[in-house]
Amino acid sequence: MEVKEIGDNVIFTRRVLRGSSNKSYGIYVAKLAGIPDWIVNRAEEILLNVKLLNTDIYLDINPDEISPKQALEILYKIVKRDS
Numbered sequence: 001m002e003v004k005e006i007g008d009n010v011i012f013t014r015r016v017l018r019g020s021s022n023k024s025y026g027i028y029v030a031k032l033a034g035i036p037d038w039i040v041n042r043a044e045e046i047l048l049n050v051k052l053l054n055t056d057i058y059l060d061i062n063p064d065e066i067s068p069k070q071a072l073e074i075l076y077k078i079v080k081r082d083s
């Protein structure tokens with residue numbers, strides 16, 4: 001299936017392509033199917049945790065010595081890098 005991604009939106013075209021995808025679109029399909037937002041949001045949280053656990057990163061930081069804002073900025077950088 002051909003897929004076009006525009007920002008956070010996914011468009012499934014009617015064109016079928018040979019081969020496999022390098023990405024899962026289960027959460028997008030769940031949204032299209034009308035699954036409640038709270039379930040989709042929880043699935044996104046779980047997916048983020050799995051991505052973070054499977055990412056080989058070493059951060060030489062002490063979480064007790066940084067501010068919550070600094071921690072959030074680091075998290076955003078990790079998520080942006082892996083997406």
